[in-house]
Amino acid sequence: MQNPPKLSDGKIPIFVFPTSLTFYTDxxxxxxxxxxxxxxxxxxxxxxxxxxxxxxxxxxxxxxxIRPRCCVDVVIRHVDICMNNEGVKDKFRIQVSEYGQRKILGKKDVLSVLFPKKETGPQTEENFHSLPHNCINNFLQVNFIFTGRSGTGPSYIIIFTAIMCIAALALPTQGDKLESKWPDYLHLSFSQKLIAAYILGEFG
Structure with a gap:
């Protein structure tokens, strides 16, 4: 049995998914x-x-x-949907302590925003354009060396990784009691989903 992590510094990683909440008026x-x-x-x-x-x-x-090596769902409802609240950035703070103790071991903030319409929310799609054939290899090499960034543009590697993590968290978990139409090999373990949540949290 592995020894528990040292808690003397009062800081442990907090794993939360999603890392932000988006509400839409319409x-x-x-x-x-x-x-x-x-x-x-x-x-x-x-x-x-x-x-x-x-x-x-x-x-x-x-x-x-939260029991050891388990997870819990927390339902959050926006009860003040109105024009005055659109675009306002709120925050939720998740703080944890060891069961039976008062000392806070860690915390994580989750951003919450209300948008007027679903199509006006944060956009995850990027506009891609074709490159001259002889420039593609050089572009990929430079993009990889500099963490996938070109100028002020986003990192395509990070975007791809984030999409894969979101997809992993959306797949069913091994041992789910509910009937699933997904094949067995697409049922991920708790550990695999935990890794995806951690990676996604690092991007937040």
Whole structure:
């Protein structure tokens, strides 16, 4: 059995997915979001969800316990959908402590934004254009060396990795009791999803 991580410094990584919440005024289905909190450790964690604007949200089970190597879902509803709140950036803070202890071991902030229409939300698509054939290899080499950045453009490697992590988290988990239409090899383990959540969190 592995020894638990040292907690003397009061800091441990917090694993949360998604790393931001997006609500849309014209999409009622988006007014309810789910945050998944992961506990990869061998001891139970106690969590608490805080908000910079608690009057605008209701949180189901804003406090609770995450058993070792398990996860919990926290349902968040936006209850103040109006024009005045569109574009305003709020934050949720997830803070955790060891079960039975008061000392905060870690925390993570999750951004929350309300957009007027779904098509006006954050865009993940990039506009790609063809390059001259003799420039493609040089471009790829330079893009890789400089962490995938060209000028002020985004890193295509990071975008691709983020998309793959999101897809991994959307796939069913091994051992799910619900019937799934996905083949067995697309049922990921808890550890695999945890790694995807961690990588995605690093991009946030």
């Amino acid at each position: 999409d009622q289905a988006s007014h309810k979001q789910v945050l998944t909190l992961y506990n990869p450790y061998d001891f139970a964690l106690k969590f608490k969800v805080l908000s910079t604007t608690p009057r605008k949200y209701t949180v189901v089970d804003s406090e609770g316990t």
